[in-house]
Amino acid sequence: KKKIAVMTSGGDSPGMNAAVRAVVRTGIHYGCDMFAVYEGYEGLLKGGEYLKQMAWEDVRGWLSEGGTLIGTARSMEFKKREGRKKAAGNLIEQGIDALVVCGGDGSLTGADLFRHEWPSLVEDLVKDGRFTEAQVAPYKNLTIVGLVGSIDNDMSGTDSTIGAYSALERICEMVDYIDATAKSHSRAFVVEVMGRHCGWLALMAGIATGADYIFIPERAVPAGKWQEELKDVCQRHRNKGRRNNTVIVAEGALDDELNPITAEHVKDVLIDLGLDTKVTILGHVQRGGTAVAHDRWLATLQGVDAVKAVLENTPETPSPLIGILENKIIRMPLVESVKLTKQVADAIEHKDFDRAISLRDTEFIELYENFLST
Numbered sequence: 001k002k003k004i005a006v007m008t009s010g011g012d013s014p015g016m017n018a019a020v021r022a023v024v025r026t027g028i029h030y031g032c033d034m035f036a037v038y039e040g041y042e043g044l045l046k047g048g049e050y051l052k053q054m055a056w057e058d059v060r061g062w063l064s065e066g067g068t069l070i071g072t073a074r075s076m077e078f079k080k081r082e083g084r085k086k087a088a089g090n091l092i093e094q095g096i097d098a099l100v101v102c103g104g105d106g107s108l109t110g111a112d113l114f115r116h117e118w119p120s121l122v123e124d125l126v127k128d129g130r131f132t133e134a135q136v137a138p139y140k141n142l143t144i145v146g147l148v149g150s151i152d153n154d155m156s157g158t159d160s161t162i163g164a165y166s167a168l169e170r171i172c173e174m175v176d177y178i179d180a181t182a183k184s185h186s187r188a189f190v191v192e193v194m195g196r197h198c199g200w201l202a203l204m205a206g207i208a209t210g211a212d213y214i215f216i217p218e219r220a221v222p223a224g225k226w227q228e229e230l231k232d233v234c235q236r237h238r239n240k241g242r243r244n245n246t247v248i249v250a251e252g253a254l255d256d257e258l259n260p261i262t263a264e265h266v267k268d269v270l271i272d273l274g275l276d277t278k279v280t281i282l283g284h285v286q287r288g289g290t291a292v293a294h295d296r297w298l299a300t301l302q303g304v305d306a307v308k309a310v311l312e313n314t315p316e317t318p319s320p321l322i323g324i325l326e327n328k329i330i331r332m333p334l335v336e337s338v339k340l341t342k343q344v345a346d347a348i349e350h351k352d353f354d355r356a357i358s359l360r361d362t363e364f365i366e367l368y369e370n371f372l373s374t
C-alpha cells in the first residue's frame with residue numbers, strides 16, 4: 001500500500017488546511033495510507049509521533065479553518081545534510097517515500113534538494129547501520145510534489161498561490177476601514193503590506209482600493225525624485241476634491257538605487273506636503289483568518305492533483321509543482337519555477353527593473369500606471 005505524507009512549511013497561508021484536507025482524502029480515496037507531518041521540516045527531523053496517520057474524519061471542517069492546523073516551522077537543521085539524513089531515516093521507518101509539500105519557494109527548493117539527495121542519504125543510513133540493505137530496498141526514490149502556499153503570490157509559472165487572494169481580501173477590508181476614518185479627518189495614510197520581494201499584494205490592493213500611489217519592488221521609483229512625483233499625484237487628487245490619500249507600500253519596496261522605501265519615509269514626504277499623515281503596518285492580520293472561496297477551491301483542486309501526480313510519478317519525472325495557469329490546474333517542473341522566481345530577485349538586485357516587471361505580470365503594472373496618470 002502506497003504511503004504518502006503531506007506537510008506545510010514556511011509562513012502559513014490561508015487555504016493550507018484545505019490543501020491538507022484534499023490531499024488526505026484523495027489519497028484515502030485511491031487506497032493509500034495518508035500521513036501528516038506536524039510542525040513542518042522540524043517534524044520530519046523528529047519523526048515518530050510527528051508523522052501521524054490521518055483518517056477521513058481527521059480533516060473534517062478544515063476547509064474554513066485559517067492558518068495551518070498541522071503546524072509549520074522555518075527549520076535551520078533541515079538546511080544541513082545531516083538533518084536531511086535524519087529526516088530520510090524517519091520517513092523510511094514509517095514506510096513513506098512520497099511527500100506533498102505545501103509552502104513557499106524556499107520550502108519547495110528544500111524539498112527538491114531532499115529528493116535529489118535521497119539515494120545517497122539512504123546509502124549513508126545503511127553505512128551508519130540504521131537500516132539493512134534489505135530494509136531500504138523498497139525506498140530507492142523519494143517522490144516530491146509541491147503546492148505553493150504563500151500569501152506573497154511570488155512564484156513564477158502559476159497565476160495565484162494558495163493564500164494570496166485571502167490576504168488581498170484582508171488588506172482591502174483594512175484599507176476600507178482606514179479610508180473611512182481618513183476621510184473624516186481629511187488625513188493621508190501610508191499602509192505597509194507584506195509580500196517579501198514581490199509587489200503583487202500592494203499592486204492589487206492599490207487597484208482594488210483606489211489608492212493614490214503604490215511602492216513595489218519591481219517598479220523601483222527614481223532615487224531622490226520619487227518624493228516630488230508622490231507629492232504631485234497626491235496634490236492632484238486633492239485638487240480634484242479627494243478628502244483623503246492612501247499610499248500602499250510593499251514591505252520590499254525600493255528606489256532604483258536599491259534603497260529601501262519604508263512607510264516612515266513616505267509619511268515624512270506627505271507631512272512635508274502639509275498632510276496630516278498616519279502610518280498603519282498591517283502585519284500578520286494579512287496572513288490570519290479564514291481562506292476566501294478562491295483559495296479553498298484552488299487548494300482543493302491542487303491537492304487532488306498532487307495525489308494523482310504522486311501516483312503517476314516515476315524516478316525519471318522531475319518533481320512537479322502544481323500550479324494554476326489561465327484557470328487550469330497545471331503541473332510544471334518544480335526546479336523550473338524556482339529558477340524563474342529567483343530571476344526576478346536577481347533582476348532587481350542588478351537594477352534591471354524592466355526585466356523584473358516583464359517576469360511578473362506586466363499587464364497589471366500597465367493598468368496601474370494608466371490609472372495613476374488619471
Ligand code: F6P
Binds near residue numbers: 011104150152195287
Ligand atoms: O512569505 C510570507 C510572509 O508573510 C512575507 O510576506 C513576510 O515577509 C514574511 O512571511 C513574514 O514572516 P514571519 O511570519 O516569519 O515574520
